[in-house]
Amino acid sequence: AQSVTQLDSQVPVFEEAPVELRCNYSSSVSVYLFWYVQYPNQGLQLLLKYLSGSTLVKGINGFEAEFNKSQTSFHLRKPSVHISDTAEYFCAVTLGSGNTGKLIFGQGTTLQVKP
């Protein structure tokens, strides 16, 4: 069975500093990987996803993530954060083949950007 672990429940960071949100997954088969962002009182919005090919994936709002198969990780990074990046971030996986699209989510990481 697949599972997702987000290693930090909260990440405080100052504005314009770099940030990394960590995500590890477990699966015996290939997976597709996703990062979603949830702003207060809103639904989830896709930041980026890895399906295949280049292991470095660029997303919206200046975010990027790197797929590391040997370490089963998919960490999210941004070189310089803004106050507006304050939100909840979710890592998710789904099976790479023969799947129905069911997303397995991590517990979430709260990014708190301070002025």
Place this chain on the structure above:
Amino acid sequence: EAGVAQSPRYKIIEKRQSVAFWCNPISGHATLYWYQQILGQGPKLLIQFQNNGVVDDSQLPKDRFSAERLKGVDSTLKIQPAKLEDSAVYLCASSLLAGGRGETQYFGPGTRLLVL
């Protein structure tokens, strides 16, 4: 393009009462999902429809939860009777095709349910 619509946005009920949530997916999207998001946790899939057929309802508590997607468009999720542990945000999502191959799921704003 209009996004996924959900109503109501908030609902407060007492335990043992019933409640229903409505979702209208993005026009033309074949697959519709209902997720439950308990405070402090990631969303968990309750049920997935492709058109008007159920693809996955393995985590739906069928003794109290029911869902339907008549005509393969909008959907209703019902809880009867509600328990305290049903307090959560109920998210609806949709995707264009069958949901596999890493398709993007588009989420609605959610319905926040509080059971007292």
